[in-house]
Amino acid sequence: MNKSDKIYVAGHTGLLGSALVRELQSAGYFNLLLRSHEELELTNSKAVSEFFEAAQPDYVILAAGKVGGILQNQEIPADFLTTNLKIQLNVLESAHRNNVRKLVLFGSSCMYPRECPQPMSEDVLLSGVPELTSLPYAISKLAGLQLCLAYNKQFGATKFIPVIPNSVFGPNDNFDPHTGHVLSALIHRIHRAQEEGLPELTLWGTGDVRREFVYSSDIADAVIMILSSDVEKVPLPLNIGSGSDYSIRELAHEIAAVVGFEGDIKWDSTKPDGAPRKLLDSARLLGLGWKPKVNFLDGLESTYKWYLENWAK
Numbered sequence: 001m002n003k004s005d006k007i008y009v010a011g012h013t014g015l016l017g018s019a020l021v022r023e024l025q026s027a028g029y030f031n032l033l034l035r036s037h038e039e040l041e042l043t044n045s046k047a048v049s050e051f052f053e054a055a056q057p058d059y060v061i062l063a064a065g066k067v068g069g070i071l072q073n074q075e076i077p078a079d080f081l082t083t084n085l086k087i088q089l090n091v092l093e094s095a096h097r098n099n100v101r102k103l104v105l106f107g108s109s110c111m112y113p114r115e116c117p118q119p120m121s122e123d124v125l126l127s128g129v130p131e132l133t134s135l136p137y138a139i140s141k142l143a144g145l146q147l148c149l150a151y152n153k154q155f156g157a158t159k160f161i162p163v164i165p166n167s168v169f170g171p172n173d174n175f176d177p178h179t180g181h182v183l184s185a186l187i188h189r190i191h192r193a194q195e196e197g198l199p200e201l202t203l204w205g206t207g208d209v210r211r212e213f214v215y216s217s218d219i220a221d222a223v224i225m226i227l228s229s230d231v232e233k234v235p236l237p238l239n240i241g242s243g244s245d246y247s248i249r250e251l252a253h254e255i256a257a258v259v260g261f262e263g264d265i266k267w268d269s270t271k272p273d274g275a276p277r278k279l280l281d282s283a284r285l286l287g288l289g290w291k292p293k294v295n296f297l298d299g300l301e302s303t304y305k306w307y308l309e310n311w312a313k
Contacts, residue, residue, distance in 0.1 A: 001029075001058075001224075001227050001228045003027075003028045004031050005031060005059060006055065006057045006059070007024060007031065007032050007057065007059045007060075008032075008033040008055065008057035008060045008061070009034060009063060010035075010042060010060065010062050010063055010064040010087075010091060011062070011063035011065065012032075012036075013036065013037075013172070014063060015168055015169075015171075015173045015174070015216055016063040016168060016216060017061075017064070018171065018216075019170060019216035019217050019220040020220040020223060020224075023220035023224060024220075024224065027224060033057055042086070042090060043083060043086040043087055044090070049094050051094075052095065052098045052100075053098060056098060057098075058100065058101050059100065059102050060095050060100050060102075060103040061103075061223060061227075062091050062092075062104065062105045063106055064091075065083070065084045065106070065140075066079060066083040066084055067137070067174075067181075068080070068137075068179045068180070068181075069179065069185060070134065070204075070272055071178060073133060073135070073136055073137055074133065077135075078136075080136040081136045081139060081140050084137065084141065085143060085144075088105065088143065088144040092144075092147055092148070092151060095159075096159075100159065102159055102160075102161060103159060103160045103161065104223050105144050105145070105161070105163070106162075106164075107142075107144065107164040107165075107237060108137065108141045108164065109167070109212075109278045110134040110137060110141070110278075111125060111130060111138045112124065112125060113127055113129060113130060114130060114132070115276075119279040119281035120278070120279065120280055120281060121281040121283070122164070122236075122237055122239055122281075126142070133274050134274065147160075148236070148237075149162070152236070158231055161226055161231060161237075162237040162238075163223065163226065163237060163238045164239045164240065164280065165219045165241070166212040166240070166279075166280050167211050167212060167213045167214065167278070168181075168213075168215075168216050169183045169184060169215060169303055170215050170299065170302070170303055171302070171306040171310075172216075172306075175188040175311045176188070177189050183211075183213060183251065183303075186203070187255055187304055187307055188307070188311070189203070190255050191259050191304075194259050194260055194261040194263075198263055200264040200265070201261070201264070202265075202267070202268050203252060203265060203268070204267075204271035204273075205267060205268070205269065205271050207248045207252065208249065209273045209275065209276050210276070210277040210278070210279065211245055211246060211248065211277075211278055212241050212244065212278060213246070213251075213299075214241060214292065215242075215292070215294035215296075215299035218240075218292040218293055218294050219240050221290070221293065222285060222290045225288065234284060239284065240280070241279065243282065244296070245278075245279045254297065254300060258301055
């Protein structure tokens with residue numbers, strides 16, 4: 001991959017997309033193709049086709065999509081399915097038709113069976129039913145992954161590369177407790193509890209389920225390495241994980257320490273937990289030479305700092 005290559009980052013204003021832009025620019029890539037949601041509606045096949053024909057990107061990173069936590073997956077499941085399916089179909093079809101050299105598509109750890117061996121290797125995908133509370137999103141991402149593999153098989157080239165990051169966090173995350181993922185939603189809720197001087201805070205679930213968290217710049221670094229590497233002989237997809245996990249109870253107490261909240265944290269076990277554990281086996285990616293650089297607690301402090309300077313205001 002040359003510094004002058006045209007790289008289209010779809011979803012460049014979001015958590016993953018913005019991290020990719022920062023890392024690409026820091027590495028000297030200067031020909032980035034960036035379009036906001038208002039400038040390019042990815043669910044519109046005609047608009048996507050016209051963009052690709054005009055821009056002719058060399059590489060594509062598909063970080064755009066409809067994402068959210070357990071609550072939204074339950075409230076608007078059809079939106080999660082149709083939006084993500086349309087985006088993936090439109091972008092991959094146009095990328096194929098316009099001879100893109102490589103495309104990276106982001107899957108999700110929620111694609112794995114709810115009950116499966118830990119850490120989860122890529123080989124256990126489709127060996128069981130995903131967690132029902134995130135099933136709509138999981139199905140849409142499984143479809144995107146299979147579409148990548150189908151294009152590669154049918155046309156005899158490893159151009160479409162699906163990756164599976166675990167729970168991503170960092171600057172530009174969505175901290176809305178209604179629509180955000182667990183870490184960012186907890187930052188907001190615990191910050192508000194601290195700000196309001198609450199003596200206690202009740203959170204969803206038992207607090208016992210475990211999650212692996214990966215800082216956004218580490219994932220961006222992995223994607224840049226993948227685009228620059230020969231992945232012809234590497235089985236796909238590729239997990240991207242940090243290698244360690246935390247219970248949600250531990251996570252809440254770590255966030256409370258960063259925020260300075262000293263009240264009691266209680267748990268409402270009548271609310272859903274989601275899958276009992278999601279720890280990825282990232283051996284395939286580690287074998288290519290990648291490893292995470294950002295310590296979890298350093299990333300957490302950096303994320304809270306960004307939250308204070310941007311979202312909280």
